[in-house]
Amino acid sequence: MKVSLLEGSHRQTCTDCAVRGFAICAALDKTEVWELANLSRHVQCEPGTTVFAQATMATSFFSVLEGVLRLYKLLPDGRRQIIGFVLPGDFLGLAGSLQYEFSADAVGAVSLCQFSRASFSRFAENRPRFLRRINELAGRELIRAQEHMVLLGRRSAEEKVASFLIGWRDRLAEIGHAGEVLPLPMGRLDIADYLGLTIETVSRTFTKLERDGIIRILTGGISLLDAARAEALSAA
Amino acid sequence: MKVSLLEGSHRQTCTDCAVRGFAICAALDKTEVWELANLSRHVQCEPGTTVFAQATMATSFFSVLEGVLRLYKLLPDGRRQIIGFVLPGDFLGLAGSLQYEFSADAVGAVSLCQFSRASFSRFAENRPRFLRRINELAGRELIRAQEHMVLLGRRSAEEKVASFLIGWRDRLAEIGHAGEVLPLPMGRLDIADYLGLTIETVSRTFTKLERDGIIRILTGGISLLDAARAEALSAA
DNA sequence: AACAGTCTTTGACTTCGATCAAAAATGTGA
DNA sequence: TCACATTTTTGATCGAAGTCAAAGACTGTT
Known part of the structure; x- marks a missing residue:
């Protein structure tokens, strides 16, 4: 399995970020965005690369800037279930478990905002507005998952x-x-x-x-x- | 569809609640538990009763004290997908949408802690610890949903x-x-x-x-x- | 204990989607 | 442009689970 993250050449300002309006940071004011930006790293992924793999330590969270990713779980015998496609503005890491619960790979070219788990959590810890924003996104994700269960089962x-x-x-x-x-x-x-x-x-x-x-x-x-x-x- | 909630005869103290250790309130200190308890109503449901129905206004959240519930979504032609069974300690309302996204009915006899959406939200609003607890439960729910997608699809x-x-x-x-x-x-x-x-x-x-x-x-x-x-x- | 009602199990048959196989289309690089 | 690899489409056949039907087991009630 090829796992690679190419480092982005330069940091873009968050203010003119294409997903600023609907990404996780939409709940933050200017000062906070700046603070969070300082915890982030901008990374690019080539088509087909695996951003993270199921059952490895979940050391990073990501916010998607551009491109599409597939999230999937594998059974021991190789059967694969794609549990979702991820688009710009979506956040990866909502489940918050210590290991990644699924793998993610880039479908086309992808660019991501990467956060270390520890610093992101510290940032969120005492910001109720931000925590509520995380909840909001998790709720949407959950609703989508429930809809998908109906599709798969019935x-x-x-x-x-x-x-x-x-x-x-x-x-x-x-x-x-x-x-x-x-x-x-x-x-x-x-x-x-x-x-x-x-x-x-x-x-x-x-x-x-x-x-x-x-x-x-x-x-x-x-x-x-x-x-x-x-x-x-x-x-x- | 029979929808009924029987009112509980008396309020039990939260301190000796059977699910105190793993329900949503596990993240609260004594004062907070007391505050939250004052926002709650204790209700009993008979086997087979519908606690809430998909696409109705989500005016209440619930924490399950005793019994088992089934959560399900119906297609227009009557096909049903049960998206989960709910046990003591589980919380209903994590998705936080304005309408219930699924129906819930009691499998056997059930007793619940009921909260009005508004007062529960107000309580949670500025309590980061409690918000993080909600996140934790939502994350678990999401992981379960993802596992279930693999089961249904593959x-x-x-x-x-x-x-x-x-x-x-x-x-x-x-x-x-x-x-x-x-x-x-x-x-x-x-x-x-x-x-x-x-x-x-x-x-x-x-x-x-x-x-x-x-x-x-x-x-x-x-x-x-x-x-x-x-x-x-x-x-x- | 006998009855009705519901739920579960079993049997016979059908069907939708899976599997196996090959052809067609699309993309890639020399 | 041509050869080669990959992806998509189509065809033929199979089989796991669905459907239809009926028998059996369990529940609670009088």
Whole structure:
């Protein structure tokens, strides 16, 4: 397993950070942002690199600046479940356990704000506003996890794929990406491992959705031709 | 849907509360416990009653004193996914959203500590220790949810049932219940909806585990004859 | 003890998604 | 542009779990 973090060449100011408005630091005032910035390191990851691996010591927390990561757990025999995709503004480390509970790797190029566990915790310790912000993000994460359990346990392959597309569209919209052409930076195998399916079933289901006029398959993404029908499948 | 909360006859003191040591209030000192106690109401629920329903206003939070609850989400067509069973010491309301994200009903008789959302939030607001405690519980919840995603997405029926039994045993052990006879207060249908299976598959799998000498089926529970083999299935 | 109601188990059959295999498409570098 | 590797798609077949149906066990009640 290749694990590497390339050091960023320079620190950007937090004030003009692209995710300033919705990242974990949104709860902080100017002085606090400055203080927290001094505890952070800016790192870049190349596509495919593992940022941290399940069951290793959780020495760092991260806030995502750019790019997409996949979070996953492996069974001893190699079966993989992707438990989530992570987007700019998301925070890694909410569970707060001593070891990482899952692995994270960069899907495309990624840049991260890295914090040492100890200094981040010390910073948060006596700041109720910040602690409440952490709670807020953890709550959202928990809700997403619960939704995903319903998907994994009780939905058909077609519903799973439609839900994934709608959910992905909505998350991209939240961070400012509009338009009915959805980029899908992750491969079919990642989608399969996220939905609890095989790559063949995902591929067949994409093809079926295209035959039915619901999507158009593009290289590196899809076009949502009939959002209403996709949403119906996704809700059903 | 029958929704009812019977009012408790008298307030017990928090000091001799059975879950004092591991409930959310474990992070509080004597004065604070007393303050929080004054915001609480003690309620009892009969078996099968719904404590709160998905998509209704989340006006209360709860700490479980006695009994077991099932938390579940329903799809429009009635498919149900149980996202967790809740035991004494667990807290309901960690996600903090304005509406309940899932329904909760009592499996057996249940007694709860009820807090109004507003007064609980006000109490927590400026208490970093308490906020960190909430974070800690939310983190645990999140880890459990992630484990459950792996189970739902990537495990066979036999592995699911074995994992459920081992997980249930471990959670009961955490709250002081020892012994290799496991009470299972929930029915087969609840287990099925928790594991993403049908009741028939759960029943057949129990029978198979019994034929293989791993468990003994009792009324209202099982006896774990070969914990090692069950653990192997559960980990695999 | 007998009854009704519910829950659980078992049996027969079906189906959805998995598996195995190969072709097509896409990307990459000389 | 062409060869090669990787990813995606398609096809044929299989099997684990779902569905439908009925029998059996347990619960509480009169």
